[in-house]
Amino acid sequence: MSGRVRIAVARRFLAGLLPAAVLVASACAGPAIAADRFPVALTDDRGVVVRLASPPRRIVSLAPSITEIVFLLGRGDSLVGVTRYCNVPSAASVLPKIGGVSDPDVERIVALSPDLVLCTTDGNPREKVRALEEMGVPCFAVSPQDLGAVFGSIERLGVLLGAADRGRAEAASLRRRAGLARSRSAAAETPAVLFVVSTAPIIAAGGGTFMDELVRLSGGRNAAARFSGRYPRLSVEELVAARPDVIFVAGMAGVERFPPDVTRWKEVPAFRDGAVITLDGDLVTRPGPRLVNALERVAAALADWRKGRPKGPAAGAGGNR
Amino acid sequence: MTGGGKKSGAAFPVLAAALLGALALSAATGPVPISPRAAFDAVFLGTDDTSARVLLSLRLPRALLGALVGGALASSGVAFQALLRNPLADPYILGVSGGAAVGALSVALFLSADASPLLPLFAFGGAALSALAVFLLARRRSGVSPERLILMGVVVGAFLNAVIMLMVTLSPPGKIPGALYWLMGDLGLGTPHRVAILFPYVALGTVLLYLLSRGLDLLLLGDHAAFQAGLSVERVKTATYLTASLLAGSVVAVSGLIGFVGLIVPHGARVLVGSGHRRLLPAAFLLGGAFLVLSDTLARVASPAGELPVGAVTALAGAPFFLYLLRRNGGRS
Numbered sequence: 001m002s003g004r005v006r007i008a009v010a011r012r013f014l015a016g017l018l019p020a021a022v023l024v025a026s027a028c029a030g031p032a033i034a035a036d037r038f039p040v041a042l043t044d045d046r047g048v049v050v051r052l053a054s055p056p057r058r059i060v061s062l063a064p065s066i067t068e069i070v071f072l073l074g075r076g077d078s079l080v081g082v083t084r085y086c087n088v089p090s091a092a093s094v095l096p097k098i099g100g101v102s103d104p105d106v107e108r109i110v111a112l113s114p115d116l117v118l119c120t121t122d123g124n125p126r127e128k129v130r131a132l133e134e135m136g137v138p139c140f141a142v143s144p145q146d147l148g149a150v151f152g153s154i155e156r157l158g159v160l161l162g163a164a165d166r167g168r169a170e171a172a173s174l175r176r177r178a179g180l181a182r183s184r185s186a187a188a189e190t191p192a193v194l195f196v197v198s199t200a201p202i203i204a205a206g207g208g209t210f211m212d213e214l215v216r217l218s219g220g221r222n223a224a225a226r227f228s229g230r231y232p233r234l235s236v237e238e239l240v241a242a243r244p245d246v247i248f249v250a251g252m253a254g255v256e257r258f259p260p261d262v263t264r265w266k267e268v269p270a271f272r273d274g275a276v277i278t279l280d281g282d283l284v285t286r287p288g289p290r291l292v293n294a295l296e297r298v299a300a301a302l303a304d305w306r307k308g309r310p311k312g313p314a315a316g317a318g319g320n321r
Numbered sequence: 322m323t324g325g326g327k328k329s330g331a332a333f334p335v336l337a338a339a340l341l342g343a344l345a346l347s348a349a350t351g352p353v354p355i356s357p358r359a360a361f362d363a364v365f366l367g368t369d370d371t372s373a374r375v376l377l378s379l380r381l382p383r384a385l386l387g388a389l390v391g392g393a394l395a396s397s398g399v400a401f402q403a404l405l406r407n408p409l410a411d412p413y414i415l416g417v418s419g420g421a422a423v424g425a426l427s428v429a430l431f432l433s434a435d436a437s438p439l440l441p442l443f444a445f446g447g448a449a450l451s452a453l454a455v456f457l458l459a460r461r462r463s464g465v466s467p468e469r470l471i472l473m474g475v476v477v478g479a480f481l482n483a484v485i486m487l488m489v490t491l492s493p494p495g496k497i498p499g500a501l502y503w504l505m506g507d508l509g510l511g512t513p514h515r516v517a518i519l520f521p522y523v524a525l526g527t528v529l530l531y532l533l534s535r536g537l538d539l540l541l542l543g544d545h546a547a548f549q550a551g552l553s554v555e556r557v558k559t560a561t562y563l564t565a566s567l568l569a570g571s572v573v574a575v576s577g578l579i580g581f582v583g584l585i586v587p588h589g590a591r592v593l594v595g596s597g598h599r600r601l602l603p604a605a606f607l608l609g610g611a612f613l614v615l616s617d618t619l620a621r622v623a624s625p626a627g628e629l630p631v632g633a634v635t636a637l638a639g640a641p642f643f644l645y646l647l648r649r650n651g652g653r654s
Contacts, residue, residue, distance in 0.1 A: 201502050201509060204627075232627030233502075235509060237379050240371070241352035261512055267371045 042160055044141045045153075046121060052138065055162030056116035060109050062129075063101055063120045065288035066142065067092050069154055070118070072170055072289050073163040081112045088282070088290070106131050116140065118157070122287075144287045146213055147295070151175055154289065174292045178217070181292070181299040185219025189306050191245035193220035194270070197281065199249060199258045202234040210291060211250065211284050218299040220246070236262055245269045246305050248298065250281040277301050332593045332600075336607035340388060343614040347384035348376060350618050383511030386519065386575065387617045387631075388610035390508065391582050393523045393572045395590070395609025396602055398583030400530050400565035403537040403598065404558060405467040411584040412569035415474030415562075419481025420451025421573040425503050426488045440503070441518070441574035448570030451477055456562055464544075464555045465562070506579030506632025508617050515575050522571035527606060529564045533557060534598035541596070579632045581639035582609055588643065612639075 041051040060081035061067040067086040070079055076091055081098040096112065099105040101123040109117065114137055119129050121143040129139050140160060142153040151171040158167015195211040196204050204224035205211035209231070215222045223242040224232055234242070239262070247270040249258075258276070266272040283294045348360070355363075355372040363373030397412040405414070412418075424447025428440045455477050459469040489501075502509070530537075536557035539547035547554050569583070589612075590605040613631070616638060620631040 201507070201628075206626075227625060227627050229626030235352075235379075235621060235628050237375055238352045238627070240375060240379075261514075265374075267374075 037159075037164060038162065040159060042140070042156060044139075045143045046141045048139075048141070050116075050138050050140045050160070052116065052160065056114075056160075058112065058114045058116070059161070060098060060112060060114040060117045061086065062098070062104050062117065062124045063286075064088065064282070065286040066118045066120065066157075068286065068288040068290065069157055070161065072154065073158050073161055073166050075161045075163055078161070080114060081109060104128055106135075110135055110137065116160070118142070145208075147178060147210070147217070147291060150287050150289070150291055151178075153287075170289070174289055177292050178295055181296045182217050182219075184299055184303050185217075188219055190219055190221045191302060191305050192223040192243060193246050193248065193302070194223045194239070194242060194244035195248045195250065195284075197231065197250045197285070199262070202236070202239055202258075202262070203231050204234055205250070206230050206232050210287060210294075211248070214284065214291070214295050214298045215248075217295060218302045220298075220302050236265070240265050240267055243268055245273075246275045246277065246301060247271075248284075248301070249276065249278045250284045251278045275301075275305060332604060333607075336593070336604055336611070340607050340611040340614070343611040343618070344381075344384045344388060347387070347614050347618040348380045350622055351375065351380055378513060379511075382513045382516050383508055383617065384614050385516050386511035387508050387614040389516065389519050389523045390572045390576045390579065391586070391609040391611070391613025392606035393526060393568045393609075394579065394583040394613070395586035395605040396527050396530055397565040397568040397572075398609075399587040399590070399598065399602055399605045400533075400537065400561050400568075401583075402587055403540050404561045404565070405471060406541065406543075407467065407471070408588070409584070410471075411580075412565065412572075413578065413580070413583070415455050415470060415566070416451040416477040416481060417448045417566055417569045418573065418578050419478045419485065420447035420449070420454075421445070421570060422485050422504055422578065423447050423451075423481055423488070425577070426485060426492075430488055430492045441515070444503075445570050445574035448566070448573055451481060452563075452566035452570060456559075456566075465558055470562075502630055503577035505630035506577045506635070508576050508579075508613075508620075508631050509628065510575065519571060519575050522567065526564050526568035526571070527602070529560070530568075531599070531602050533561055533564070534602060537561065537598040577632070579613070579635055581632075581635045582613055585639045585643040586612055592649075 038055060039051060039053045041049055043049050057078050058080045059070060059075070059078050061070055061079060062083060064083060064086045067079065067082045068088050070076055071089050071092065076089070079092070079095055082092055082095045083100050083104065084097045085101060086092045086095070098108045098112070101120075102125065104124060106128050109132060117129070117132055117137050117139045119139050119141050121141050124141075129141070133139050140157075142157065144150040144153045151174055154171045154174070155164075155167045158164045158170075161167075193215045194204055195209075195215055196202055197211075204227070205222075206227050206229055207222070207225045212222045212225065223244045224234065227234075247268075258271075263271050263276075270276055277297075279294060279297060283290050283297075349355070349357075353372060353375045355376055359368070359370075359372045360376055362368040363376050367373075394412055398410070401410040401412060401414060402408055404410075407414075421444040424443035424445070425440050427447075428443045455470065455473045456465070458477070459465050459473040461469070536547075536552055539550050539552045540554070540557065540561075542550070544554050547557075572579075586609040587601070587605050590601055590608045593608070594600040594604040613635065616634040617631045619638070620629040620634045623629065623634070
């Protein structure tokens with residue numbers, strides 16, 4: 001209840017600024033910004049209604065995936081603050097840093113006088129977002145849980161940032177690419193796939209993760225889906241028992257390689273055939289547009305597995321022996 | 322605390338059977354199904370199929386590592402409790418854990434994961450350095466008092482904890498899961514190689530402590546009484562301290578920080594065989610080994626969400642067991 005009151009307060013605050021904002025908007029609106037469609041009112045993924053009187057010009061992003069989406073929408077120039085993890089595109093890495101995803105610095109954010117903060121419920125602390133709202137900064141949360149929701153959030157952020165057409169176009173093109181990648185796997189053999197985020201200890205992506213979805217969309221069977229929990233930890237014996245045909249490693253610095261006393265288990269088809277493929281960890285864990293790149297790579301690798309096992313070209317290129 | 326000898330000698334066969342039973346249960350439990358026949362063939366006929374290899378190079382080494390680690394932690398705990406005359410002492414009380422953690426995190430953060438074979442070495446080095454630092458800081462011309470040891474241990478431990486927090490905060494996120502699991506205590510790295518590395522340290526440490534049994538008995542009476550009884554108090558204290566730290570440090574290096582075993586198992590063993598160290602030390606070793614092997618078996622199979630850190634299981638199972646012992650005994654032993 002009190003959240004709504006605060007939003008209402010924020011709305012009044014913004015309404016007071018409206019004449020000034022319109023002036024600014026009309027003075028320097030580029031062709032990409034559709035100021036004429038404002039004011040907008042959108043419900044975010046928390047159920048909070050956020051109203052903007054004009055396209056935001058000072059945006060702070062609290063997650064790398066959101067930063068990528070803002071740039072995709074052609075509004076990177078209005079970002080005034082990002083997290084220390086925002087490294088894509090390269091223009092994002094030179095922007096002022098407001099802390100990390102789990103530890104954004106409220107004071108630093110307020111000092112940037114943003115007119116919109118884009119946040120996520122998957123990682124940003126709720127109290128910090130609430131603190132920002134109490135200070136009159138409108139916060140819009142996106143937390144897509146699957147690929148379809150990622151495309152949807154690109155469209156909604158397009159509307160919110162005054163780039164509705166661009167958002168729709170980009171989402172449509174991503175949907176098309178995802179559909180294409182999926183069609184390659186229709187009605188084919190389903191390899192057992194293990195997607196690990198750490199090799200020592202072995203931590204796999206279970207059900208409910210984007211990596212699980214990438215595997216399923218590519219026509220694979222997630223060998224870690226039988227565990228409960230999103231990131232189960234597997235013993236070497238469990239890896240041997242699961243016998244994955246293909247292993248993807250979401251590479252993060254320092255954990256890309258399985259130790260030799262793990263890879264010597266040739267009972268595991270992926271180790272026997274060299275079908276261990278390293279993908280950029282950021283690519284598969286960020287709910288942003290590049291998830292489609294990840295899907296294309298996973299689908300291509302599984303297509304190679306079907307075509308020419310034991311040794312597909314992708315396995316040779318990215319595998320570690 | 323009273324001397325040993327009043328409890329029945331039947332405790333030792335029971336403890337030995339418990340350890341063997343725990344080892345057998347651990348070897349029989351796991352996701353790859355292994356029939357008793359296949360296990361027999363693997364052990365006695367040297368078959369080489371998947372179940373044989375799972376049994377011989379995954380399960381048995383891990384079970385043996387658990388027995389060595391549990392036994393060493395319990396022995397080390399017995400020694401520290403006698404040395405410090407404090408029932409709440411455990412192998413980590415004097416900063417060994419903090420030093421080992423800083424060593425292990427240094428490998429995880431400053432070297433790549435490909436250097437993870439170095440982790441035990443650095444952990445051991447860190448443990449040895451901090452144990453030595455605490456000892457030198459606590460030593461005075463008049464000798465080492467338990468109070469000063471505990472004080473210095475706590476101060477050094479607090480300092481190292483701050484270093485650990487800094488290291489974890491400043492590290493890139495992808496680099497630390499391995500180090501965190503290590504901090505929680507983990508037998509998942511039980512390879513035949515590690516068992517072979519650890520064995521001489523544990524053998525040496527436990528034998529040395531056993532030879533110090535009489536000295537430890539006398540230490541419990543107080544420095545003065547021990548001296549009166551003809552004990553070279555400082556020498557026994559120094560030897561006990563270094564041996565118990567060596568045990569704790571070498572164990573920490575291969576298995577991380579497994580809590581609670583070194584604290585509760587000595588009390589459990591005391592209930593069974595009394596507090597004479599000639600009986601208490603071997604009893605604690607057997608009981609500690611059995612307890613940790615069982616805890617690790619549970620950690621491997623209990624959760625549908627994959628493996629649990631064994632340190633969490635030992636604390637979860639250990640705390641209620643400790644309370645039960647205390648209450649059944651009507652107070653401390």
